[in-house]
Amino acid sequence: MMSSQRPNMWFDRGGVLYDSWYGVLGKEAPKETHPAYPKAGKQKGATTWRCKECHGWDYKGASGVYGKGGRYTGITGIRNMTYASEKAIVATLKDKTHRLGGLIPDKDLQALAHFVAHGQIDVDIYIDRPTKKVKGDPARGERIYQTTCSRCHGSDGKQINFRTAENPEYIGTVANENPWEMLHKIRMGQPGVPMISMLAFDVQDHVNILAYSQSLPQK
Ligand code: HEC
Ligand code: HEC
Structure with missing residues (x-):
């Protein structure tokens, strides 16, 4: 192969x-x-x-x-x-x-x-640790999210539930609860599944996707 x-x-x-x-x-x-x-x-x-x-x-x-x-x-x-x-x-x-x-x-x-x-990378440049607020441009992030991530995760990030029906976890949930994990996965992909890596884009765009993802529904 x-x-x-x-x-x-x-x-x-x-x-x-x-x-x-x-x-x-x-x-x-x-x-x-x-x-x-x-x-x-x-x-x-x-x-x-x-x-x-x-x-x-x-x-x-x-x-x-x-x-x-x-x-x-x-x-x-x-x-x-x-x-x-x-x-x-x-x-x-x-x-x-x-x-x-x-x-x-x-x-x-x-x-x-x-x-x-x-x-x-030094993630503290992009994610404020106490508030988990992301220094990114959600409008630019939306453009990338809606043309790449949405194919698998849906336009609202809820197409795949990462946890259980009773206690669901979606794109919006991870982005807000653990933005550091999300940034890592945006950049590298997800182990063991065909999720893409976004390394062809600049770090600031990874951060923009993360900033947009924080606006998606958490439940
Ligand atoms: C080709 C399909 C595909 C694309 C494109 C894709 N993903 Fe995924 N993603 C998956 C699959 C499958 C999983 C694993 C789901 C599971 O384990 O239940 C996953 C897992 C994740 C997780 C892990 C959640 C967790 O807690 O384990 C995050 C975060 C995530 N994706 C974000 C994104 C973002 C942001 C993009 C766009 C940059 C993206 N994905 C693009 C298929 C995709
Ligand atoms: C069970 C805990 C554990 C896991 C899992 C682990 N490490 Fe470590 N790692 C350590 C410890 C303990 C040290 C030594 C830290 C020290 O010197 O005090 C270390 C040190 C390192 C260092 C050197 C850091 C430095 O500044 O000297 C690197 C690089 C490293 N680990 C990479 C990895 C990588 C890559 C993986 C996954 C393949 C991994 N580690 C998994 C416990 C772990």
């Missing part, structure tokens, strides 16, 4: 792997809690193997949104590794802390390293 031959030149592959590498690889997630996940942490099992669970949707770990609450781990973010050597990052992912060698193929460890070194 052509797609499997695509070089790791773009960092959306690493970005979706950061979200859920086992979801991308179509693998059974490890059942036991990750050995590096702190005992006092509130999560357990598969999710503790996701990069985002320890390092955050905002890539800032304990100094970011996961600095308090049910996702707190006290673990550092990955922001300091911007422009770091990708070889050194791959070595980190295979180290005694991460233990990902063998679980993730080398090519995908390289894709992850490429994302860490070149794909992550």
